Amino acid sequence: MxxxxxxxxxxxxxxxxxxxxxxxxxxxxxxxxxxxxxxxxxxxxxxxxxxxxxxxxxxxxxxxxxxxxxxxxxxxxxxxxxxxxxxxxxxxxxxxxxxxxxxxxxxxxxxxxxxxxxxxxxxxxxxxxxxxxxxxxxxxxxxxxxxxxxxxxxxxxxxxxxxSEEDKLRLHIAAVFASNYLVTLMEMAGDVMQDEELKRQLPIMFNPLLSQTVENLAKKGTGPSLTGPLSRGDITTITRHLNQLNENPELAESYRLLGRKTLPIVERNGNVDPELINRLRELLSQ
Ligand SMILES: NC(=O)c1ccc[n+]([C@@H]2O[C@H](COP(=O)([O-])OP(=O)(O)OC[C@H]3O[C@@H](n4cnc5c(N)ncnc54)[C@H](OP(=O)(O)O)[C@@H]3O)[C@@H](O)[C@H]2O)c1
Missing domain, CATH: 3.40.50.720 (NAD(P)-binding Rossmann-like Domain)
Known part of the structure; x- marks a missing residue:
């Protein structure tokens, strides 16, 4: 040794x-x-x-x-x-x-x-x-x-x-998604806000929410950790979000892409009617 x-x-x-x-x-x-x-x-x-x-x-x-x-x-x-x-x-x-x-x-x-x-x-x-x-x-x-x-x-x-060598590269890419891009998501969350003070406070205000989500992810994995409108199939709320985001097409596009990537989790969880999931997919693909 x-x-x-x-x-x-x-x-x-x-x-x-x-x-x-x-x-x-x-x-x-x-x-x-x-x-x-x-x-x-x-x-x-x-x-x-x-x-x-x-x-x-x-x-x-x-x-x-x-x-x-x-x-x-x-x-x-x-x-x-x-x-x-x-x-x-x-x-x-x-x-x-x-x-x-x-x-x-x-x-x-x-x-x-x-x-x-x-x-x-x-x-x-x-x-x-x-x-x-x-x-x-x-x-x-x-x-x-x-x-x-x-x-x-x-x-x-x-x-x-x-x-292995291949898994090492894959693990690094995965870490960029999970860790670095979490920071990017916080930046995008700030871009949604207009009030400068609220924008500045977002990382602090969201800290308990994020910490709890990260803890849930480590304990239970992605499915049980998903909350929010998509997890409930709340199409009215998603429509209101997209209408508001019309003011910023780039953010709207990211919101729709992330929403589409979230739907397979909603499907797996099995709490939302498949017909409603299809309507959500259509809405998020426009
Ligand atoms: N920091 C992290 O969170 C972290 C996490 C995991 C892995 N790593 C890995 O650890 C390694 C070092 O990262 P780090 O964050 O510790 O970097 P760092 O703080 O920038 O330190 C790099 C060191 O290398 C020296 N250096 C810079 N350019 C050089 C060159 N051309 N030839 C020889 N030495 C040079 C620097 O000296 P001077 O400052 O005097 O120029 C410094 O002491 C990287 O491979 C990184 O991917 C870092």
Missing amino acids: ARSYTVIGTGKLGSALSISLLKAGYEIVSLFNHHPEKAETLAGQMGTSVISGVWPESPGQLGEVVFICVPDDAIAETARRLSLFDLSGRFIVHTSGTLPASVLKPVEQQGAVTAAFHPLQTFNQNSDESVFREIYISVQGDETATEELSIWARALKARPVII
Whole structure:
């Protein structure tokens, strides 16, 4: 079992990971960042001796597991630079959600085994070890590496999920729909409002509603979590909404598309007469 680690790229995720792995009992060897001050400052916070700088001078300055936490576009180049070292017995790991472990291929020729280790979480400069607790971490790549990284994920009190390269990409797209586009939906909700103060307050006002929906989704899935006019087959309300939205054709189009995507859930729930569902589908297709 590997015990020591290096982090290359001491940004939001790299910093949180460096601190959290140390607290989980792993041994930090080194921190590197292309602006070295950042790595040095973080190394100073570790309370233990850590090599820091722009780039390792030799493979001896690397831990057994090397986490590459640079932006996605810089991962391949970082792997290419690492591949100038003999990396026998090392795990080289990146943290991108979209890219597969195979982007690290150059280091495999130098004896390393590779994996992608993607925490399904959002990190900021102040994130500490609590940010990993009970989250899911997708782990993809070489079998030995995914097994090893699963142990590291559990040490962070997270839940590892070993997935294939294709599922990794699909999972990332799914996360964009569920998380990033939730933000977009809030923006669109704001576009419905005219009163600037109400518009500004929407995320706060909707917080209890959203939190409850998210909780219901986690407990019961999509069907039982659906509420609102479509779930009741309330065609009068939907017609009034569409009439109001005539003032903004783009929003009306999005409302109709999302409505059409909601009807299969209503159908599955079986609480609305199929004939009414057909009329709703027609209304939402105009
Ligand atoms: N943040 C998240 O919520 C999150 C969640 C899951 C996965 N990830 C993944 O984690 C990785 C890092 O994301 P992040 O959000 O931590 O990014 P970040 O905060 O921007 O940190 C990136 C780090 O890489 C350095 N860097 C920037 N450009 C570089 C280059 N061309 N070559 C080498 N180093 C470079 C930056 O240094 P300087 O700041 O000094 O320029 C910074 O320390 C990405 O693969 C991302 O997809 C992030």
